[in-house]
Amino acid sequence: MISRIQRWTALGLTTLALTACSGGPAPAPKASGKPDRQSAVPTLAPGPQGLTPVFASGPGIPGRPTVALTFDADMTADQGPRAAAGERFDNPALVDTLRELKVPATFFMTGRWAEEYPDQARAIGRDKLFEVANHSYSHYAFTADCYGLPHLPADRVRADVDRAFAAFRRAGVPRPVPYFRFPGGCYDQAALRALAPSGVTAVQWDVVSGDAFATDPDAVARQVLEGVGPGSVVVMHCTRSAAPTTERAVRAIVPELRKRGFHFVKVSDQIGAARARS
Template sequence: MNSTRRAVLAGLLATGIAPCTAGSAVAARPRPAASLLGKEIRRLPTSRHEVALTFNAAWDESGLDTVLTELRRRRLPATFFPTGRFARAHPRAVRAMGAEHGLGNHSDTHPYFDRLTSGQREQEVRRADAAIREAARTEPLPFFRFPFSHTTPETVADVNRFGYAAIEFTVDTNGYLGPGGGMTVERVVGRAVAALAPGALIQMHVGSATGGTVLDAEALPHILDAVRANGYGVVDLRAFLVPEGT
C-alpha cells in the first residue's frame, strides 16, 4: 500500500468509515458506509483535502476517450454514472469505463423520480443495473445519482432501500451545456475550482447535451492541475464502501 492510499484510509477511519482494502477477505458485494445513507450526499464525509471526480453518461460518448486517457496518464480514479439506456446504446464505452474505474447508476431512462411510484423507481434502478452489468461485465457500485439531481426524502429513502447511496454533487461544471449554452473551458474550470473543499464531489459529463464540443473533456487537464495546485488530492468513491454484513 503506498503512502497516499495509507493516508486516505487513515482519514476515512478517523471519520468512522471502514473502507474495503485490496487483498482483504471481504464479501464480493460491498455496501455504502452508514454515513452515506439516510440523505442525499453532496459532499463526502471527510475533513481531508480531497475531492472526488464523477462523470455522468446519458447522451453520447464523444469525450470519453479524452477523459479516460487523461485519468490514466495521471493515475487518478473517477466514478462514472451511466444510464441504462446509455449502456445499451454504448456497451463498449461502459466497458471501457468499468475496466479502470467504478460504475454508478444514473437510472434507466433519466426520468424525474418524484413523478414515479415506488415500484417504478425500483424498476428504473434495476433495469439500469442489469444494462450496466451486461455492458461492463463487472459489478457496479451501490451508488445512485438522481436524474436532474432532483431528490426528495421519499425518493432517497427508496434508493437506500434498494441498496444504494444517493451520491449527488457539490458542483456541476455545466460543461455539458457547451458553447451554445454560454459555457467555455475557462468557465468550466472556474466552477470546479470555486467549489474546492474537503470531500467535494465534482460532476462532469462524458458527452454534450447539444452533441457538440465536450467542454468537460477539454477542461479536465486544467481542472486537475488546479486541484493539485490548491493542495487537493483525488479520492476514489470505492473507499467509502464496507463489506456486506458489517
Template sequence: MITLSSCEVGNREAAQGAVEVSGAPTVTTTPTLTPTVSRETTTPSAVSTPIPIAQDTPTIPPTIPSAAPSEPRSSPSLDFSSLEKTLIERYGNAKPKKWGENVPGVRTHLTTKEQVIALTFDACGGKEGSGYDEKLIDYLIKENIPATLFINARWITANKDIFAKLAANPLFEIENHGTEHRPLSVNGKLAYGITGTKSVNDVIHEVKDNADQIEKLTGRRPVFFRSGTAYYDDIAAGIVHDLGFQLAGYNVLGDAGATYNTEQVYNALLKARSGSIVLAHMNHPEKDTAEGIMKAIPELKKEGYRFVHLASYTLN
C-alpha cells in the first residue's frame, strides 16, 4: 500500500484511512514533557546496550525493551566527535536490507487500551512548505487539544516567533522533523522524488543538528524523530536508535501530505482507534487539513476519545 507523507510532493493515490503496522521497538531513553493530560502508568525497564551491527548482516537490535516516559534529560555528556566516529565505524560498511515507512524500530501505536489518540502535525519547511496553518493551531488551543508537532529546521528559520510561541504552549510537544527534510538513508535513496541522506555522517547530522537547535531554543531535547517523507532504511534506523531517539511513525494517514480535501481528512480521522497515531500537516494553510480536523474532532470526542502527546505513553 502506498502512502504519501511528504508535504513537498503532489497528490497521488494515497491510502485513505488507518494503516495498521508494527515494528520492533528500539530505544535507549525516553525523555518527556510534563503531560497536560492523564497518562498511563508504566514501569521503566532496564535498557540494554546497543548491539554492534555486523557489516554483512545489518539489523536493528531486536531485544531492547521499551522504557516508560521519564524526566527530560540534559544535553548528552558524551563528546560528540567520539560518538560520531563510533557510529561511522559501526555502520560505515553496512548495506541496507530494508527500506520504507515501517522498517524495524519505527513505532506506530501508543501502548494503551485507553480511548486516546495522538495527533501529530509535521511542519516541513522549504520553499513551498514553510507556511503556518493558524486556523488549525488556534482551533487546537481553543478546544484545549494536545498535539505533537514535528518541526523541520527550515520551518523554524522561517517562523522563529511562531515557533517560540508554540514551544512555550504546554499543549504542544515539539519534536524533530529533521534538518533538511530528507528521507533517512545511508546511500541517497529517493522517496517521492526527494533524495535521501547519502552516508552515515549525513544521517547523524540530519537528526542531531535539528535536535540541537530545538534543545537550544526550548530547553528540552526532542524524544522522537520523523524523517522527511517518513522513509528510512534499516541502517539509518539503527543510527537514530544509537543517537538516543525513537522513530515516530503513524497508523492513520490524516491528510496525505496536505493533499486531502476536507471530507478525506474527516473520513481518515474517524478511522482512528485507541492508541492511534495520526499524521497530518500544519504548514499548508491554503489546504483543507484544518477544516477536516475541525470536523472530525467533535465526532471523536462524542465517541469518548481523548487526545494526548506521544511522550505521555510508551510507543510500540
C-alpha cells in the first residue's frame, strides 16, 4: 500500500536503474519455465548490467491517446486476523464498476490477497478485460526505508516473487503477466539486481491518484485528471478498508477522460506501444 507517495510522480519511461512482502519462512515452489505466464506479453529488455527494467509511462499512440489504470490489491501475511474479524481488503464494487464501464485494467496483486480472496482473484484473472501482475507475496518492502514496511532481504526476493505467482496459480489465475510492482513503490539498484532473476519488468507509474486513505472521491478524481497525459500509468488501489473512495472516483474519472479523447488500455498495451516506438 502506498501512502501519499509524491517522489515517484515524474519518472517517465526508463529502463535505467535509479540510484535515487515475504510472508514467512515457507519455501517457495521452484520455477519450471514459468508455464503459467503469458509468453506473448511484451516486456522490456534488461537494463544496464542486467538489472530489472523499469516502466513508468509510455510514449502514447499517435492519434490515439491512451491511459492505463492500475490497482494494487494489497494484503500482508499478518493481516489475516483482521480479515477474519471483518476488515475488507477487497473491493468487488470497484471491479464491477470497471466491468460496467468496460474499462481495461491491470491489477497488481499480492499473493496473500489471492489466498484470502481466491474466487475474486480467479474471476479477475479470467476476465479478458483485466490482467493480473505480481505485487510480491505479502507487501514487504524491497528497500530498508519504505514507509515503515518490513524489509525483505535481497536473498529472499526471488522466492517471494515466485511464491506470489504460485498463489495466483493455486487461486486459478490462468495467465498472470510478467510484471512486478514494488511494495510502496520503493526500489534501488540492489532491489533491481535481486529481482532480475525473476525475469519480470518492474512497473511504476507517472500519476499518483492519492486514493490511499482518502475520504473525498472528488479530490482523488481531480488529482488523476490533472496528472494524466498520453501514455500515462495511474496507480490506484483495490483495498476497500484502506482506499474506500476509489470506486466513486473511478466513476468520475472514466467519463471525463473519455470526453477528452483518451482510450483505456492495460499496462501490457502501454509497454507494447513503447516497444514499437523504440
